[in-house]
Amino acid sequence: xxxxxxxxxxxxxxxxxxxxxxxxxxxxxxxxxxxxxxxxxxxxxxxxxxxxxxxxxxxxxxxxxxxxxxxxxxxxxxxxxxxxxxxxxxxxxxxxxxxxxxxxxxxxxxxxxxxxxxxxxxxxxxxxxxxxxxxxxxxxxxxxxxxxxxxxxxxxxxxxxxxxxxxxxxxxxxxxxxxxxxxxxxxxxxxxxxxxxxxxxxxxxxxxxxxxxxxxxxxxxxxxxxxxxxxxxxxxxxxxxxxxxxxxxxx
Numbered sequence: 001x002x003x004x005x006x007x008x009x010x011x012x013x014x015x016x017x018x019x020x021x022x023x024x025x026x027x028x029x030x031x032x033x034x035x036x037x038x039x040x041x042x043x044x045x046x047x048x049x050x051x052x053x054x055x056x057x058x059x060x061x062x063x064x065x066x067x068x069x070x071x072x073x074x075x076x077x078x079x080x081x082x083x084x085x086x087x088x089x090x091x092x093x094x095x096x097x098x099x100x101x102x103x104x105x106x107x108x109x110x111x112x113x114x115x116x117x118x119x120x121x122x123x124x125x126x127x128x129x130x131x132x133x134x135x136x137x138x139x140x141x142x143x144x145x146x147x148x149x150x151x152x153x154x155x156x157x158x159x160x161x162x163x164x165x166x167x168x169x170x171x172x173x174x175x176x177x178x179x180x181x182x183x184x185x186x187x188x189x190x191x192x193x194x195x196x197x198x199x200x201x202x203x204x205x206x207x208x209x210x211x212x213x214x215x216x217x218x219x220x221x222x223x224x225x226x227x228x229x230x231x232x233x234x235x236x237x238x239x240x241x242x243x244x245x246x247x248x249x250x251x
Contacts, residue, residue: 026126030060035120035132045207047178048113048140052105056120057098063125064094069103074135075114075210078150078172086111086138095125113140113148113176115208137208139178145234145242149173149211152246161230161248165223168216169230176208177236184209184234186217188248190226223250 034057037043046052058064071087073079087105105118116138121131140146152161153170163169175184183204201217203209228248235241 026062026124027128028061029128029130030058030064030122030124032120032122032130032132033057033059035134037118037134042134043136045137045139045178046107048107048111048138049109050107052107052118054103054105054118054120055101056103057100058122058130059098060124060128062097064096064099064122065092065125066094066123067091067099067101068119068121069105070119071105072117072119073112073114074117075174075208076112076148076150077212079112086116107138109140111138111140113138113146113208114174115210137176139176139207143238144240145175145177145181145184145236147173147175147232147234147242147244149232149244149246156246159247161246162251163219163248164251165219165225166221167219169219170216171211171214174208174210175232175234175242177234177240178207180205180207180237181209182235182237182239184232186214187231188217188219188228189231190224190228219250225250 034055035041036055038053039055054069056067058067067090069087069089070085073084073086076084086107089103091099091101114137115135118134118136119131121129123129149171151172153172154162156162161169171186175181181204183202186201201214228250230246230248232244233241
């Protein structure tokens with residue numbers, strides 16, 4: 001509440017008087033009192049085909065205007081903003097001090113695995129806002145690990161990665177498995193196999209691996225020109241294996 005005083009003067013005299021009044025200024029943010037996913041304050045993971053129940057109870061000292069709920073893929077950076085959006089719903093013109101809703105978020109069978117962000121954004125009639133974010137993994141994995149490679153930097157030319165000795169290669173993609181990855185390996189090998197190996201990297205003990213964490217793969221500065229193969233293999237904790245390969249040409 002803010003006091004406003006107005007100083008006035010008589011039209012033909014020097015008699016001054018003032019009038020003080022009060023106007024209401026709302027600068028209080030809405031409150032997200034309840035934010036539960038399947039009855040829990042937070043979750044670590046969900047499975048494709050599953051339904052998430054988001055329970056919300058939101059209050060405001062005056063009137064709520066809008067509630068926005070979205071679920072966004074944070075792992076697949078090669079996707080467009082629209083493709084990353086797994087769920088989006090807006091509740092507008094609420095015009096009440098309270099908003100209570102259970103929202104059903106259905107995860108399709110074909111949803112991409114990865115790290116997702118569930119965000120609730122709230123605004124009241126005076127523009128004050130509040131938000132709540134929860135991040136968790138979504139798995140969409142058959143028995144074997146899922147190796148998803150979306151792009152390379154530099155990109156492939158004519159289906160072949162064209163590299164020179166000393167170049168760096170960035171891989172955009174991920175590996176996931178709901179039962180856990182026991183180990184995975186990234187190699188660039190020549191026709192003679194391990195005797196002509198440019199790169200070998202091993203990681204273990206995780207359920208999701210984003211290749212952005214790997215950083216750039218450095219090609220040996222003394223790599224001989226010729227045909228090579230980028231090979232990725234992964235084994236989960238149940239012994240299931242997956243493979244990925246892509247041709248490489250070293251100039």
